Amino acid sequence: MSNSSILVIDDEVQIRKLLEITLSSNNFNVTEAIDGKSGLLTAANHPPDLIILDLGLPDIDGQNVLKNLREWYLNPIIVLSVRNSELDIITALDNGANDYLVKPFRTGELLARIRTALRLSQSFTTSAVFEFENIKIDFANHLVKKNDEIVKLTTTEFSLLGLLVKNEGRVLTHSFILKEIWGVSYVEQTQYLRVFIAQLRKKIEDNPNQPKFIKTESRIGYRFIS
Amino acid sequence: MSNSSILVIDDEVQIRKLLEITLSSNNFNVTEAIDGKSGLLTAANHPPDLIILDLGLPDIDGQNVLKNLREWYLNPIIVLSVRNSELDIITALDNGANDYLVKPFRTGELLARIRTALRLSQSFTTSAVFEFENIKIDFANHLVKKNDEIVKLTTTEFSLLGLLVKNEGRVLTHSFILKEIWGVSYVEQTQYLRVFIAQLRKKIEDNPNQPKFIKTESRIGYRFIS
DNA sequence: TTTTATCTTTATAAAATCTTTACATCTTTA
DNA sequence: TAAAGATGTAAAGATTTTATAAAGATAAAA
Numbered sequence: 001m002s003n004s005s006i007l008v009i010d011d012e013v014q015i016r017k018l019l020e021i022t023l024s025s026n027n028f029n030v031t032e033a034i035d036g037k038s039g040l041l042t043a044a045n046h047p048p049d050l051i052i053l054d055l056g057l058p059d060i061d062g063q064n065v066l067k068n069l070r071e072w073y074l075n076p077i078i079v080l081s082v083r084n085s086e087l088d089i090i091t092a093l094d095n096g097a098n099d100y101l102v103k104p105f106r107t108g109e110l111l112a113r114i115r116t117a118l119r120l121s122q123s124f125t126t127s128a129v130f131e132f133e134n135i136k137i138d139f140a141n142h143l144v145k146k147n148d149e150i151v152k153l154t155t156t157e158f159s160l161l162g163l164l165v166k167n168e169g170r171v172l173t174h175s176f177i178l179k180e181i182w183g184v185s186y187v188e189q190t191q192y193l194r195v196f197i198a199q200l201r202k203k204i205e206d207n208p209n210q211p212k213f214i215k216t217e218s219r220i221g222y223r224f225i226s
Numbered sequence: 227m228s229n230s231s232i233l234v235i236d237d238e239v240q241i242r243k244l245l246e247i248t249l250s251s252n253n254f255n256v257t258e259a260i261d262g263k264s265g266l267l268t269a270a271n272h273p274p275d276l277i278i279l280d281l282g283l284p285d286i287d288g289q290n291v292l293k294n295l296r297e298w299y300l301n302p303i304i305v306l307s308v309r310n311s312e313l314d315i316i317t318a319l320d321n322g323a324n325d326y327l328v329k330p331f332r333t334g335e336l337l338a339r340i341r342t343a344l345r346l347s348q349s350f351t352t353s354a355v356f357e358f359e360n361i362k363i364d365f366a367n368h369l370v371k372k373n374d375e376i377v378k379l380t381t382t383e384f385s386l387l388g389l390l391v392k393n394e395g396r397v398l399t400h401s402f403i404l405k406e407i408w409g410v411s412y413v414e415q416t417q418y419l420r421v422f423i424a425q426l427r428k429k430i431e432d433n434p435n436q437p438k439f440i441k442t443e444s445r446i447g448y449r450f451i452s
Numbered sequence: 453t454t455t456t457a458t459c460t461t462t463a464t465a466a467a468a469t470c471t472t473t474a475c476a477t478c479t480t481t482a
Numbered sequence: 483t484a485a486a487g488a489t490g491t492a493a494a495g496a497t498t499t500t501a502t503a504a505a506g507a508t509a510a511a512a
Contacts, residue, residue, distance in 0.1 A: 116325075155458090156458085170367045192459090195459090208501090219381045219468090380469060382469080417471090420490060421471080424490055425491095442490090444489075456512090461507085462503105464503090465500100465501085465502085465503105466502095467499080471496070472496090473493090473495090474493090477491095481485090481486085482483100
């Protein structure tokens with residue numbers, strides 16, 4: 001059936017070999033990365049349908065790789081680790097892991113948990129690329145295109161757009177947006193928000209003064225619609 | 227925060243007691259069932275946000291309870307079982323369980339796995355939408371549609387409509403509405419109310435001068451009917 | 453250092469919303 | 483039915499909120 005793609009991020013050769021054999025004989029397309037840095041890079045360049053992540057990587061701590069991935073990666077992440085402490089498990093799950101398996105693991109169980117994770121995530125968008133009419137937002141590569149031309153956004157503008165897009169259809173209050181993008185101490189600075197919304201509109205809307213995507217909800221906040 | 231409801235289906239008194247204490251002290255509303263039959267019944271009558279299911283039930287085999295639930299129940303089901311065989315785990319996951327924990331379990335880990343399951347299921351849970359003939363009111367997203375077209379309401383108009391709808395069928399007095407929407411010091415400003423009711427009717431009624439939804443109760447107040 | 457990009461602040465015009473007024477119409481009750 | 487009271491509605495005035503340009507501040511890069 002499947003042909004889903006899976007990225008394995010693990011530094012142990014034996015584990016990678018075992019997973020490669022197990023997974024590809026079950027019709028998954030497997031790619032591999034041997035440390036956190038290359039894992040993040042591979043994930044960004046070719047976002048897989050699922051990531052299997054080891055916590056004990058040589059360069060970056062696995063929990064940080066996980067957090068980093070979760071800033072934009074929406075598909076399932078299954079953590080595979082020798083660490084069996086309750087704290088590690090809770091931290092990983094709360095950092096956004098979908099499941100946590102302790103090594104040594106049973107391959108049949110791993111496969112069942114992969115199936116479960118994929119089944120549950122099916123209703124999500126499969127890629128980290130959002131597309132609305134003439135604009136394209138690629139979260140993995142931090143790239144926005146309008147009519148296939150790259151739109152240059154600052155970090156803040158990009159996060160703001162990301163927050164709006166990820167909550168498409170929903171009204172986000174001024175204070176919520178300010179808290180998420182600038183931090184708790186900025187919840188009163190609504191003028192910031194106005195300035196940045198205006199900049200964003202100027203860059204992505206065809207008619208900034210009659211916005212199609214970023215709608216104002218007077219006295220409440222803003223809403224992205226498609 | 228949460229207040230999600232959890233149904234525990236388990237025949238062991240000690241486990242039920244332990245779960246009840248753990249879960250309710252973490253702000254979950256816990257209900258319990260001691261066998262498969264009553265579990266299925268309770269789930270049907272008051273569908274909880276999540277079910278914790280033991281596989282070793284006295285009447286029906288847990289796997290069958292699981293299959294039965296999955297015919298209609300979409301929220302997360304976490305299986306909790308003494309059975310640690312790979313076959314049991316794979317079967318349960320493939321029967322639609324979201325997760326499988328082996329007893330004895332660590333309560334912190336269980337809580338983290340509950341949070342994860344709820345988090346994952348939330349993304350495709352649709353918010354409560356009130357629907358009356360051709361109008362739709364989505365409170366979570368602050369959205370009102372008439373004949374599938376977005377109706378632009380101001381904050382005050384939206385709160386007023388919300389108050390009326392949430393008390394559908396009931397007469398709300400002028401002073402009650404004024405107190406709820408504008409505050410105690412406005413209870414005498416019935417003219418406000420008239421103006422806003424007129425605006426609301428103009429926006430959501432087919433015939434504002436012969437309102438179908440927002441009815442006037444002369445000398446008392448207003449009533450929303452469907 | 454100078455340049456450049458970005459963030460922060462200020463000022464002001466424009467738009468949206470709220471409040472008040474005036475008067476027409478409807479309801480209740482004697 | 484007529485008078486008194488209550489309600490509906492349009493529109494003007496007042497206030498708040500939002501949009502936008504642009505100047506000043508800051509930090510990173512050449």
